[in-house]
Amino acid sequence: MRFTISDRMRKQAHSVIPGGSHTYAKGDDQYPKLSPGFIERGSGCHVWDVDGNEFIEYGMGNRAVGLGHAYAPVVFAAKKALEQGCNFTRPAGIELDCAETFLASISGAEMVKFCKDGSDATSAAVRLARAYTGRDLIALCADHPFFSTDDWFIGTTPVDAGVPETTKRLTVTFRYGDIERATSLFAAHPGRIAALILEAARASDPPPGYLPALQRLCRANGALLILDEMITGFRWHAGGAQRLYGIVPDLSCFGKAMGNGFSVSALAGKQEYMRLGGLDHTDRPRVFLLSTTHGAETHALAAAIATMRIYQSEPVIEHLYRQGEALRRGLEQVIGRHGLDEYVRIVGRPSCLAYETRDREGSPSQAFRSLFLQETIRRGVLMPSLVVSYSHANLDIERTIEAVDGALEVYARALDEGVERYLVGPPSQIVYRRYNELPKRPACVSSTPPEAAGLIRSA
Structure with a gap:
């Protein structure tokens, strides 16, 4: 999987956009080096990056997309409103x-x-x-x-x-x-x-x-x-x-x-x-x-009306719970099969799942999170969290479980041999940090990922 165009665009973006992104949780510091830098399009629960790589996606616009990307009835409602002025x-x-x-x-x-x-x-x-x-x-x-x-x-x-x-x-x-x-x-x-x-x-x-x-x-x-x-x-x-x-x-x-x-x-x-x-x-x-x-703006309100009416008339919430539970059950099975129950945990409500990644000592680890992301991305799944949508079908769930199964093989080896042997580039960082740090390659950073388990801040 190549990210040639993404890498070139990253350099350009950071020269004109502070942080290279308009949302901190979408920034380069939240993802491993081997990851898509820019998304070109989406359909349902699938997205394609600017290099043409396809992924099953679980961030869903930081949980903003509940029905699926480019969901036809919503797009139609917004387009119809736009034609009349916004x-x-x-x-x-x-x-x-x-x-x-x-x-x-x-x-x-x-x-x-x-x-x-x-x-x-x-x-x-x-x-x-x-x-x-x-x-x-x-x-x-x-x-x-x-x-x-x-x-x-x-x-x-x-x-x-x-x-x-x-x-x-x-x-x-x-x-x-x-x-x-x-x-x-x-x-x-x-x-x-x-x-x-x-x-x-x-x-x-x-x-x-x-x-x-x-x-x-x-x-x-x-x-x-x-x-x-x-x-x-x-x-x-x-x-x-x-x-x-x-x-x-x-x-x-x-x-x-x-x-x-x-x-x-x-x-x-x-x-x-x-x-x-x-x-x-x-x-x-x-x-x-x-x-x-x-x-x-009329098109945004039209999209909201269409979305809310779909929630009122179709079993959206039931689907989110059903698919989320199937995803949790399958992932916990492969985690257990690899003997990683103490190191990778699925957390949250079925309709809004996340995961935790831990190092050999059992401490939350940004390095292992980055490795997990790197390896699932390598297998065609983009999952900063595990948030399902109305468009996640059974086959998507099955393919995701298979991808995680393969990623966990690498995770287990990294626990024994050191994460630095498998992670390409520096670990991701937490959003709420007082200073930026120069890129480095520590095996563990004791913190929780922003989208997987909540942005960390002081009480």
Whole structure:
């Protein structure tokens, strides 16, 4: 498998694009040297790079593509909308159609406002919570990897250059599943916390009663509960993880699979809070909630409508769970056959799987992750994670298991002989690192991969 054109393009890209990519998780530092640098096209769960190499893909646009690449009904809807123009001086009628379709899916929400990415939605939720409560502090879950590119979140990570110290002090953290820790935050900052923001779940379900207890805690202390459903929305359940877990948050944020890869996201919530961004109230100051020139582009909303209606009428979620479980079962069998249960682990919900890679000492290893990626890529599978789509057929699952089987043979030899004997080029790195490092070839880097098991950051 050759990457001649990709390698040439990489050099050009880094000279005109900081990092060579517009998304950190897609950057060259996240992949081994022997990997496709640029994707040319995709269809279903298959992608082709600029060198013509074909792969079964499991990143699915960082979980944004739930149905499959270039999914025909979604593409048709977007194309039809584009033929009528995509951006006007006044709202387009499709904005109302999309809002009603969304609210029919996310039954706990009463109002919605669309934007383009997850960061805009979560930051708008934070601003709204601060305006409603008159408080400054935001409490976020330290166990969840990413909420926003904005200062209120990035200031909590090692990559906090450029974030004022005064801004950093306005965010506090709590641990997932630990209601006592969250309670202690309110005791430590009485009357100051505007909202708690977290994902409903990640690798495993929340502890019994945890989300309702968190909501009661917020209500008792005058704070709002914000659920980030960028990943869980349209993957845990067609109505979001909030429907699955029986919780109605004050505000919630959606994106990613909502438009099957098209750029659209949403801030949704109860009218009591959302109305502050509107024109009809006189009892409180106005909130400059979201005002994006491209937030309601017609083709993106058309794609979202088509996607949500497919989720409503077809067994998308059931397919994700079924194929994910088949993938997990097959991979665990080959891992066990190679005697690697302590070194390679499949984690997460069947509809959103990931994997962990460990070295001989059992420590998380970027070097072994890079080797695993290198060897699966060599066998025609691109799997920074193990996220299935509606387009992953049985044959794709079978071929993936075969590819992993072959990759694990190399993994086992590398455990005995040293990963540096098999890995071409330096290991991948974590996104949340304070400084860049010169390329080097250590066997182990004790950290967890960003897309496979969550971007690492300090609590």
